[in-house]
Amino acid sequence: HSLMADMIETWPHLGRLFMLELAVDGAIQREWFHRLGRQDALGRMAHLLCELDARIAMAGLGNEDGFSLTMTQEDFADCLGLSSVHVNRTLAVLRSRGLACWRAGRVEIHDRAGLVALAGFDPNYLRPDAAPI
Known part of the structure; x- marks a missing residue:
């Protein structure tokens, strides 16, 4: 201290x-x-993708259609309190709804507004506009 x-x-x-x-x-x-x-698994997954998208954008590293992600499904499972099989099924639902997909180390966001709505995501807790004095 x-x-x-x-x-x-x-x-x-x-x-x-x-x-x-x-x-x-x-x-x-x-x-x-x-x-x-x-939240259920789908909402948590959507929220995690939204948060990662927002944080990566704040760092100036993402783009309009998505971002690179080197996490594994096991990493996602640990973050979300799910099994890797459940993560796989949840990602399939996001893909089938045309919201987002994750393949070859890249998350593609097809419908950001839909993903945000599903997640109930509000980025204000990340303090995107905060700058220390």
Whole structure:
């Protein structure tokens, strides 16, 4: 703690950045606690894709039709509290509804508005417009 306090005292701007990062991380955690308890697999999957899309866009790395993703279905299963078989079936539903598909390390979003509606996604918890002073 004393090292962190010294660092923040020496570089206050770094301290503000650190506090913003803590706030965003806490908001993401609260959002996911809520999602795991309230949404079905399809809603959680849609929400995860929306969040990844928003976070990647905030970093300037995505594009209009999707983004690269090197996660495995097992990684998705761990994130969503599902089996990898259930992840596969859930992705098939998203694909059949024309919302999104994931193949060859790339997520393609075909209907962003539909995906957002299914997920109940509101990116404000990510603080996309936040900039430390």
